[in-house]
Amino acid sequence: MSNNSAVGIHDLSFATTEFVLSHEALAEYNGTEIGKYHIGIGQRSMSVPAADEDIVTLAAAAAAPIIAKHGNERIRTVVFATESSIDQAKAAGIYVHSLLGLQSACRVVELKQACYGATAALQFAIGLVKRDPDQQVLVIASDVSKYDLDSPGESTQGAAAVAMLVSADPALVRIENASGLFTADVMDFWRPNYRSTALVDGQESVQAYLQAVEGSWKDYGEQGGRTLEQFAAFCYHQPFTKMAYKAHRHLLNYAGFDTDKDDIERAIGQTVAYNTVVGNSYTASVYLALAALLDQADDLTDRPIGFLSYGSGSVAEFFAGTVVPGYQQHLRTEANLEVIARRKPVDYAGYRELHERSFPADGGDHPTPAQTTGPFRFAGLSGHKRLYQAR
Ligand code: CAA
Numbered sequence: 001m002s003n004n005s006a007v008g009i010h011d012l013s014f015a016t017t018e019f020v021l022s023h024e025a026l027a028e029y030n031g032t033e034i035g036k037y038h039i040g041i042g043q044r045s046m047s048v049p050a051a052d053e054d055i056v057t058l059a060a061a062a063a064a065p066i067i068a069k070h071g072n073e074r075i076r077t078v079v080f081a082t083e084s085s086i087d088q089a090k091a092a093g094i095y096v097h098s099l100l101g102l103q104s105a106c107r108v109v110e111l112k113q114a115c116y117g118a119t120a121a122l123q124f125a126i127g128l129v130k131r132d133p134d135q136q137v138l139v140i141a142s143d144v145s146k147y148d149l150d151s152p153g154e155s156t157q158g159a160a161a162v163a164m165l166v167s168a169d170p171a172l173v174r175i176e177n178a179s180g181l182f183t184a185d186v187m188d189f190w191r192p193n194y195r196s197t198a199l200v201d202g203q204e205s206v207q208a209y210l211q212a213v214e215g216s217w218k219d220y221g222e223q224g225g226r227t228l229e230q231f232a233a234f235c236y237h238q239p240f241t242k243m244a245y246k247a248h249r250h251l252l253n254y255a256g257f258d259t260d261k262d263d264i265e266r267a268i269g270q271t272v273a274y275n276t277v278v279g280n281s282y283t284a285s286v287y288l289a290l291a292a293l294l295d296q297a298d299d300l301t302d303r304p305i306g307f308l309s310y311g312s313g314s315v316a317e318f319f320a321g322t323v324v325p326g327y328q329q330h331l332r333t334e335a336n337l338e339v340i341a342r343r344k345p346v347d348y349a350g351y352r353e354l355h356e357r358s359f360p361a362d363g364g365d366h367p368t369p370a371q372t373t374g375p376f377r378f379a380g381l382s383g384h385k386r387l388y389q390a391r
């Protein structure tokens with residue numbers, strides 16, 4: 001393979017949590033008019049992790065079907081992207097490497113830049129595969145989005161993991177070389193090491209996102225990217241699904257196009273189905289948008305898709321992928337619908353109890369209650385070590 005051959009997403013699988021909280025239940029508790037959630041931010045429910053789920057169990061559950069299908073012989077790198085890291089030193093991906101029985105001849109690292117990390121992981125993976133096309137890279141985006149109870153961000157929480165196998169001659173999406181980049185030092189959303197919940201300036205974060213859309217699109221053009229009208233659809237980072245609509249309207253306006261409602265719906269409408277019921281999954285969100293699009297669109301063969309990945313703080317990237325002929329045979333549509341449908345509804349009190357859980361930092365034995373029915377569980381802490389079990 002030459003350096004110009006196609007590299008991209010060969011397989012994509014996602015997992016989400018054991019529990020789900022409906023926005024009706026949240027609205028009933030806090031007295032919000034439900035239209036604000038359903039229409040104003042475009043959210044219907046949020047995935048809620050069980051006491052024995054975390055970014056590792058979600059990541060392993062997302063990646064296991066990929067390993068079952070393709071084996072692990074060619075995977076020499078695992079890149080785990082997350083905002084909700086569980087250790088300051090050890091990469092969460094090492095637990096996943098162990099749970100999935102990956103080969104020891106493998107490098108495993110964790111990447112962080114709020115919700116953008118998985119896109120950096122994807123681009124780094126492409127570079128590695130271009131260097132040696134026999135190798136595959138397992139990219140995992142896994143996050144639990146957690147804001148303070150009773151804060152404006154609470155209604156945008158969620159959790160999910162997306163696993164992607166990056167390889168030469170991919171079966172799903174070829175990622176193109178041109179990429180538009182944007183970095184700005186802004187304090188729109190952040191989480192100091194001593195906090196389990198994110199801090200956010202909500203209105204500032206929306207403006208920072210829109211600025212980043214402009215900046216990354218401008219650079220994309222300067223790097224020789226495609227023109228706007230060439231794209232069949234656009235996968236945006238979706239902290240709440242209405243944000244994708246706002247962002248696309250902003251991009252059309254910035255690029256000098258009419259902001260026709262039907263055009264925007266055509267560009268975005270099929271990308272929001274999973275994020276609207278899962279909630280914000282930070283790094284995973286833009287790739288959940290891709291899963292929803294591929295699962296629902298009639299036929300995207302050879303059509304370019306635009307991606308806008310945004311991570312507060314902030315870094316953004318606009319890039320393009322082309323859908324590979326025959327991709328429909330490689331989708332996991334049924335499994336994707338099943339992981340969403342299998343979640344058990346939790347009432348507001350149950351959600352609040354899960355939200356308030358924390359572990360003593362005393363190094364003692366702190367087992368978690370057995371709640372998840374997923375393939376992996378976080379069994380608790382002992383001697384400051386996290387214990388995981390595969391079923
Ligand atoms: N029916 C229909 N619509 C209604 C309504 C009703 N009854 N009541 C209110 N609305 C609409 C409002 O008009 C508003 O619409 P517009 O944005 O189009 O004006 C929308 O509902 C939201 O209302 P508010 O702005 O008043 O809501 P809020 O003050 O609660 O804040 C928020 C919304 C800022 C998104 C808040 O949820 C938040 O802080 N979320 C977390 C931060 C976030 O997600 N930021 C996104 C950009 S940053 C990013 O992308 C990175 C990341 O993942 C965090």
